[in-house]
Amino acid sequence: MSASPLRLPDVGSIEAVLADLDPASADEDLVPALARAFPGFEFSLALIDDNYWRDTRSVIRPDGTRLGELRPWMTAELAKDGGDIDALWRRLKQTDLQVTEWRGTSAFVFAPTGPAAADYIQIALGRESEWQAGPIINPDYRPFGEDELFDPGWIRRDDFRETDHLAGPVYRLLNRAGGAFVHVRSFLGRCSRIERERREAKRPEMERRVIREIGPDGTRETPFLEAVPDWFDYVPREIRFFQDWEESSASAHRVFAHWALDIRDYTHRGEREIGFIPRPLRPPKDRLLATPDLSVHLLMHRIEAVDREVGLPFGWFFLMTHGHWVDPDVGQAIAVELRAQRVRLPDRDRAVLLRWADQPYGF
Known part of the structure; x- marks a missing residue:
């Protein structure tokens, strides 16, 4: 008998696991709790230091008594003063009321489902805690309007004192435009299908389109599909990212160990919008740019240093497709020297880079 297939997690089941976590031990219990709920998966957790805050705020007294959520509470208080913001400000600045705010960082959970680069699941989470953020009103400046009452700009966001910590951390499933939970291989399949359908729907238009060129002999018209015969064969950048990973030296590593x-x-x-932006889990400290005074041999030395720093062979290439940490001009400069046989890369990496140089993509 063959083994029973693994039950893939679903949004409802994941949320149930998160709801049962005790904030006091959530960091340690998250992965084991998921493993118990979904036997057969090897989960791993990656945290990203990208501070954000939610617009869910509360009003509290110094003793911790909660008076309600900020917006409805403030709306009711403003009504008591007949909508007079100045009167409300003068009254509230005499109180010791405080506003709280939920602040978080991104967390991603991964689990492999097979040996290929895209064979894994990803769960996008927020690791969030509630903090006492500041006084209910800015005592020094009168608010200009209601928006400032509901979205206080004077609260502290760069001074995290443990005495201000009120609740959490809790893990929350982030509905990032439909990408909270994905099976990556299935997601890439949707990317390909939707792009193919989008282009196929434009076939009548593309078949009518012509490119007009005006020259000394008059106007020349070339059918668009004759000039761009592979227009219907376009491969989305998301697919190419994983294809390049599998065909390069990076394939010895799992994508989710680095991105x-x-x-x-x-x-x-x-209009269907589908895709992703890759985020490195261990970005390099410095950016790498292709400057006129930088020889290609020094450039090769620099990309090798990037690979060592991030712990990934050919890692500089994937950082380059993102565009922030390694400038795309670096790849183009190395491709020129590869074709001139003045520098070398492993054969598989050479093929990937030259293919990218002919048809660049980036995120």
Whole structure:
């Protein structure tokens, strides 16, 4: 008898696991709790230091008594003063009321489902805690309007004192435009299918389109599909990222050991938006740029240093596709020297880089 297939997690089941976590031990218990809920998966957790805050705020007294959520509470207080913001400000600045705020950082949980680069699941979470953020009103400046009452700009966000910590950490499933939970291989399949359908729907338009060139002999018209015969064979950058990973030296490593994916999958005004932005889990400290005074041999030395720093062979290439840490000009400069046989890369990495140089993509 064959083994029973693993039950993939689902949003409802994941949320139930998160709800049962005790904030006092949530960091240690998250992965074991998921493993108990979904037997057969090897989960791992990656935290990213990208501070954010939610617009969910509360009003409390110094003794911790909660008076309610900020917006409805403030709306009611403003009504007591007949909508007079100045009167409300003068009254509230005499109190010792405080406003709280939920602040968080991103967390990603991964689990492999097979041996290929895209064979894994990703769960996007927020690790969030509630903090006493500041006084209910800015005692020094009168608010200009209601928006400032509901979205206080004077609260502290760079001074985290443990005495201000009120609750958490709790883990919350982030509905990042439809990308809170994904099976990556299935997601890439949707990317390919939607792009193919989008282009196929434009076939009549593309077949009518022509490119007009005006020259000394008059106007020349070339059918668009004759000039761009592979227009219907376009491969989305998300697919190419994983294809390049599997065909390069990076394939000895799992993608999720080095990258998280900010995934989106939603419909806006009737148009399907789907894709991801890769986020490195261990970015290099410094950016690498291709400057005129930097020889290609020194550039090769620098990319090797980047690979060592991030712990990934050919890691500089994938940082380059992101564009922030390694400038795309670096890849183009090395490709020129590869073709001139003045520098060398492993054969598989050479093929990937030259393919990218002919048809660049980036995130």
